[in-house]
Amino acid sequence: MAYNLKEVVATRPSRFSEGHKMCAGCGAPPVARMVLRALKPEDHAVIANATGCMEVSTFTYPYTSWTDSYIHTAFENAGSTLSGVEAAYKSLKKQGKLQEDTHTKFIAFGGDGGTYDIGLQSLSGALERGHDLTYVCYDNGAYMNTGIQRSSATPKFADTTTSPAGKVIPGKAQERKDLTEIMVSHHLPYVAQSIAMTNFKDLYEKSEKAIYTEGPTFLNVLAPCPRGWGYATEDLMQINKLAADTCYWPLYEVENGVYKITYKPAKKLPVEEFLKPQKRFKHMFKPGNEWMIEEFQRIVDKRWNELLELEELTNKEQ
Amino acid sequence: MSIRERLSGNEAAATAMKQINPDVVAAFPITPSTEIPQYFSTFVSNGAVDTEFVAVESEHSAMSACIGAEAAGARAMTATSANGLSFMWEMIYIASSLRLPIVMSLVNRAVSGPLNIHNDHSDAMGVRDAGWIMLFSESNQEAYDNLLMAHRIAEHKDVLLPLMVCQDGFITSHSIETIELLEDDKVKEFVGTYKPEHYLLNSKEPISMGPLDLQGYLFEHKAQQSQAMKNAKKVILEVAEEFEKLTGRKYGLFEEYKLDDADVAIVCMNSTAGTTKFVVDELRKKGIKAGLLKVRVFRPFPAEEIAKALANVKAVAVLDKSDSLNGAGGALFTDVTSGMYVNNIHVPTVSYIYGIGGRDTKTDDIEKVYNDLLEIVETGKIDNPYRHLGLRTKGAEK
Numbered sequence: 001m002a003y004n005l006k007e008v009v010a011t012r013p014s015r016f017s018e019g020h021k022m023c024a025g026c027g028a029p030p031v032a033r034m035v036l037r038a039l040k041p042e043d044h045a046v047i048a049n050a051t052g053c054m055e056v057s058t059f060t061y062p063y064t065s066w067t068d069s070y071i072h073t074a075f076e077n078a079g080s081t082l083s084g085v086e087a088a089y090k091s092l093k094k095q096g097k098l099q100e101d102t103h104t105k106f107i108a109f110g111g112d113g114g115t116y117d118i119g120l121q122s123l124s125g126a127l128e129r130g131h132d133l134t135y136v137c138y139d140n141g142a143y144m145n146t147g148i149q150r151s152s153a154t155p156k157f158a159d160t161t162t163s164p165a166g167k168v169i170p171g172k173a174q175e176r177k178d179l180t181e182i183m184v185s186h187h188l189p190y191v192a193q194s195i196a197m198t199n200f201k202d203l204y205e206k207s208e209k210a211i212y213t214e215g216p217t218f219l220n221v222l223a224p225c226p227r228g229w230g231y232a233t234e235d236l237m238q239i240n241k242l243a244a245d246t247c248y249w250p251l252y253e254v255e256n257g258v259y260k261i262t263y264k265p266a267k268k269l270p271v272e273e274f275l276k277p278q279k280r281f282k283h284m285f286k287p288g289n290e291w292m293i294e295e296f297q298r299i300v301d302k303r304w305n306e307l308l309e310l311e312e313l314t315n316k317e318q
Numbered sequence: 319m320s321i322r323e324r325l326s327g328n329e330a331a332a333t334a335m336k337q338i339n340p341d342v343v344a345a346f347p348i349t350p351s352t353e354i355p356q357y358f359s360t361f362v363s364n365g366a367v368d369t370e371f372v373a374v375e376s377e378h379s380a381m382s383a384c385i386g387a388e389a390a391g392a393r394a395m396t397a398t399s400a401n402g403l404s405f406m407w408e409m410i411y412i413a414s415s416l417r418l419p420i421v422m423s424l425v426n427r428a429v430s431g432p433l434n435i436h437n438d439h440s441d442a443m444g445v446r447d448a449g450w451i452m453l454f455s456e457s458n459q460e461a462y463d464n465l466l467m468a469h470r471i472a473e474h475k476d477v478l479l480p481l482m483v484c485q486d487g488f489i490t491s492h493s494i495e496t497i498e499l500l501e502d503d504k505v506k507e508f509v510g511t512y513k514p515e516h517y518l519l520n521s522k523e524p525i526s527m528g529p530l531d532l533q534g535y536l537f538e539h540k541a542q543q544s545q546a547m548k549n550a551k552k553v554i555l556e557v558a559e560e561f562e563k564l565t566g567r568k569y570g571l572f573e574e575y576k577l578d579d580a581d582v583a584i585v586c587m588n589s590t591a592g593t594t595k596f597v598v599d600e601l602r603k604k605g606i607k608a609g610l611l612k613v614r615v616f617r618p619f620p621a622e623e624i625a626k627a628l629a630n631v632k633a634v635a636v637l638d639k640s641d642s643l644n645g646a647g648g649a650l651f652t653d654v655t656s657g658m659y660v661n662n663i664h665v666p667t668v669s670y671i672y673g674i675g676g677r678d679t680k681t682d683d684i685e686k687v688y689n690d691l692l693e694i695v696e697t698g699k700i701d702n703p704y705r706h707l708g709l710r711t712k713g714a715e716k
């Protein structure tokens with residue numbers, strides 16, 4: 001892929017315009033902006049968005065931040081709503097009923113609540129049916145729009161408003177669900193996990209691949225939340241970097257079943273460094289709670305080692 | 319000219335859909351409407367239609383996909399019953415608020431619980447305030463005809479609302495009747511093509527749909543929906559007039575059967591009207607002036623027209639095939655009586671809940687209602703305005 005990312009950013013106007021109402025330091029807007037930047041300028045897109053922070057702060061009547069066509073219907077159904085749009089496109093195109101014979105791409109955005117939890121069925125159905133669309137989950141690890149309630153993407157021990165760290169229960173009791181792997185199990189042509197990091201190269205390239213691979217594709221992008229995670233707004237990029245450098249959020253892609261880890265930190269940092277700057281993990285650093293950090297590290301390591309093995313295994317098979 | 323065929327209600331609905339040839343159909347199986355997507359996928363498999371059939375994983379997704387498709391600029395249709403409609407409920411409201419003229423075939427069945435697969439109208443009654451146009455069908459023929467008229471009504475620029483055509487589960491959906499079909503080309507010409515003004519797939523004019531709509535605007539948007547529903551009444555009649563010219567079959571907001579000079583009248587919907595007509599004829603033979611008002615258009619509700627049509631009757635029974643469980647009477651009863659009150663028409667009127675969960679409603683039952691009405695006329699006493707017809711437990715009466 002010969003391209004100059006700097007040039008792309010400089011010359012392609014943003015398709016997600018400024019003036020939206022998302023919080024300073026929120027990880028989601030850079031994700032939306034970068035994913036859409038991967039669209040060829042001549043292509044039109046229809047975007048479906050699940051209810052959540054992104055939707056309510058980018059499309060409050062009568063203002064919209066979206067320069068492409070955009071539809072929000074409800075919380076749990078970005079997958080099925082976009083299925084309908086894509087089916088309409090196929091049908092109208094086949095019948096010669098589309099006056100503008102543009103190339104249209106279909107992209108869904110959903111938070112982890114709208115994707116891992118309430119929207120999992122609709123997402124799974126859309127992908128299984130093979131619609132030509134890309135679903136992007138911006139995973140901020142909780143239901144942020146309604147005030148930081150735990151989701152199945154919330155990491156173990158995190159303090160949320162429905163898994164509060166109390167005297168008896170130390171935050172969320174369960175490990176997070178590995179949605180990316182569930183998506184891989186759908187045997188999709190392209191599944192990837194990414195993050196908005198350094199120059200966004202990883203996210204840009206994966207978005208382009210996802211959008212321009214025919215068939216259903218899925219991107220899971222970590223998108224920190226300053227209010228839910230408890231970090232200073234200016235630290236967003238630092239938190240993202242730590243998520244990747246500790247291997248808490250491995251960056252990888254699975255193309256037709258073949259794994260490729262796209263970022264292997266030169267020095268894998270202890271997960272403490274990712275946890276420490278976040279208030280939601282504050283209780284883990286109290287004396288006597290060292291076991292929690294150790295357990296968290298074990299979970300991260302186990303997952304990372306599994307990925308390394310999967311990479312080796314699926315590349316050997318080729 | 320037209321074709322006579324023996325079809326079940328579901329076949330009639332599927333045939334109408336085939337002739338309409340929508341761009342997208344998204345549906346999920348549920349008794350008694352399952353056959354509709356089954357027949358329809360056969361049409362798709364055999365290339366008889368141009369439709370993309372989306373075999374969704376749930377009814378919530380069926381309605382979501384219809385919304386996506388219709389918003390994209392396509393004609394989208396679906397079919398469901400009972401719990402399927404309940405599961406769509408959230409999206410039913412969203413479809414109408416986005417002003418998407420989606421057309422649904424609703425084969426009425428009792429909503430759980432407990433689980434029951436037979437006919438009553440509790441599914442439809444659960445969405446009566448959702449902003450959908452609701453047409454009811456006495457017979458297979460009417461289910462077919464109503465579907466042919468559906469898009470012309472729903473897509474009219476003064477309306478732009480989704481529409482559901484109801485028919486009774488099993489009673490019509492699975493009963494074979496000889497009906498008259500229109501030729502394919504005539505249907506095509508009558509239904510016309512869908513030309514939305516704004517749609518997602520128009521790359522020349524990208525649009526955003528489905529905003530967060532707060533205190534500053536939602537009220538006005540709802541008032542627009544309300545106005546569209548009022549406008550629908552006129553459009554329904556105009557389309558019916560055109561349809562009559564084409565087929566000779568006449569449709570109004572409701573059908574009056576021997577109501578002109580009636581002393582006692584029943585108001586009901588769907589297949590029970592057929593049974594009632596038979597009883598009316600029998601009673602007329604005995605010199606009893608019985609009449610029927612069969613509601614075809616339940617939403618928009620023709621409150622004034624119905625009230626006026628009942629003005630000269632001496633007693634009315636409104637039959638609801640769904641109990642509102644409100645301690646006061648069925649939904650149709652409430653609508654009819656409030657229409658009378660507002661129009662200053664005061665006829666003794668009683669509510670009958672009947673046929674719940676597919677309980678058979680026989681001619682004897684209907685005759686009993688007329689006899690009750692005659693008694694009300696004679697004594698001037700209503701006693702209990704909220705009654706159950708065909709209920710075994712006597713205790714529930716009082």
Ligand SMILES: Cc1ncc(C[n+]2csc(CCOP(=O)(O)OP(=O)(O)O)c2C)c(N)n1
Nearest residue numbers: 051052053075111112113114142143144145
């Ligand atoms: C059916 C339904 N249930 C609950 C809600 C309330 N609700 C709106 S957004 C939201 C949470 C969204 O969380 P997520 O998907 O993680 O996105 P985020 O807000 O974190 O960006 C909830 C619970 C809703 N709108 N619809």
